[in-house]
Amino acid sequence: MISRKEIQKIVDEYNLQDVKIGVIASHSALDVCDGAVEEGFRTLAVCQKGREKTYAEYFRAIRENGKVVRGCIDETWIFDKFSEILKDENQKKLRDNNVIFVPNRSFTSYCSIDEIENNFLVPMFGSRILLRTEERGEKQDYYWLLEKAGLPFPEKIENPEDIDELCIVKLHHAVKKLERGFFTCSSYKEYKEKSEKLIRQGVITKEDLEKARIERYIIGPVFNLDFFYSPIEEEGSKLELLGIDWRFETSLDGHVRLPAHQQLSLPEHQMIPEYTVCGHNSATLRESLLEKAFKLGETFVKATWEHYEYG
Structure with missing residues (x-):
């Protein structure tokens, strides 16, 4: 695991007046870049050839007097594979551009976690050590962490x-x-x-x-609670609930829109729905449930501090 001191040494050499926010151009890259622009940063999307138009063209940032008036992607780098960002020369290019990298889920899906943990010498926003917990099947995956935290999860x-x-x-x-x-x-x-x-x-x-x-199977509505935790927050709560969403899944959502008799008459190859996430929608939670939601988040954060260095 790359040490904190190694990253701090790199950050010490950054021009903090010219920091860029970098992200793999997939998953939640547009959300990341939209937020970065709102906070006054320039943005970089690392694209894979054949998947770049969304970022290089449709959401390319247009600025007037430095202010973004349309889009949110200032710069795109295009590689044959996402994983090429791990090459030494590309890491150096990131550092030379004062990039803080935001590790979305696609980063750990398309790039080796071992490489990210041990060889990706670029400052990242968030916890490098916790990325592996998202991999179902790892020895210390999120189920392990939920159990250590005493949080409920399906049997x-x-x-x-x-x-x-x-x-x-x-x-x-x-x-x-x-x-x-x-x-x-x-x-x-x-x-x-x-x-x-x-x-x-x-x-x-x-x-x-x-x-x-x-x-x-737990029968009930499904809410994804989108929390953000900042250990350096000094005034308000360190834990924020930024939003709540639920997923559109294909072909499941198409199935549930059919009457029961129609579902039963589907041909064999359409009978069993697939659960491929193809979109999200925003949701709200009853205010009487919010305190319970925050308690879940606080308990999870506490467990990360107990079982991981820097939480």
């Missing part, structure tokens, strides 16, 4: 033969490796039938199924 079913009520089976999609090949079932028989059907259709693989996580 894990170790053996599919023990499925006795509605469960969700979590694994990667066979073709879209960064997407989900999830499915639900309420018995071992249904588990076998659905998994075999999805394997035949090429949606999942037998190897991934053997490593899948099976959880009891």
Whole structure:
């Protein structure tokens, strides 16, 4: 793991009057850059060839007298692969441009976490050491952290033969490796039938199924609480709730818009919905529930400080 002293030494050489905010051009890059522009920073989007037009053209920043009047991306770098940003010469270029890198989920999906932890000598916003917790299946993933924190999460079913009520089976999609090949079932028989059907259709693989996580399904609305924690905040609460959202998932959202009888008459290849996230929508939470929501966030933050250096 790159030490804090190494990064501090790099930051000491930065021109703090000319800092840029850099991000992998995917996932939440537009949100990051929009916020950076609002805070007065110039922005850099690291693009992969064939996926750059959104950032280099459609959301390119237009400035008048230094003020952004349209878009939010000041500069784009285009590589054959996102992972090329890890090359030594590209890291040096980031440092020479005084870039603070914001590690969105695509950064850790397209680039090696080992490389990010040990060799990416660029200052990052947030905790480098916590990035690995987002990887389901790691020894100390977010389930491990939730358990250490004493926070509630769905019960894990170790053996599919023990499925006795509605469960969700979590694994990667066979073709879209960064997407989900999830499915639900309420018995071992249904588990076998659905998994075999999805394997035949090429949606999942037998190897991934053997490593899948099976959880009891929690029936209810789904809210994503978007918290931000700042250890240097001195006046207000260190924990902020920036927003709440919920996801649009294809083909699941199309399925739930069909009457029940229509769902039952679908052909075999459309019968089992997919859970690929294709968008988000904003939501609100009843004010009487907000204190409970903040308690969850505070408990999680406390656990990161207890189990990780710098939390």
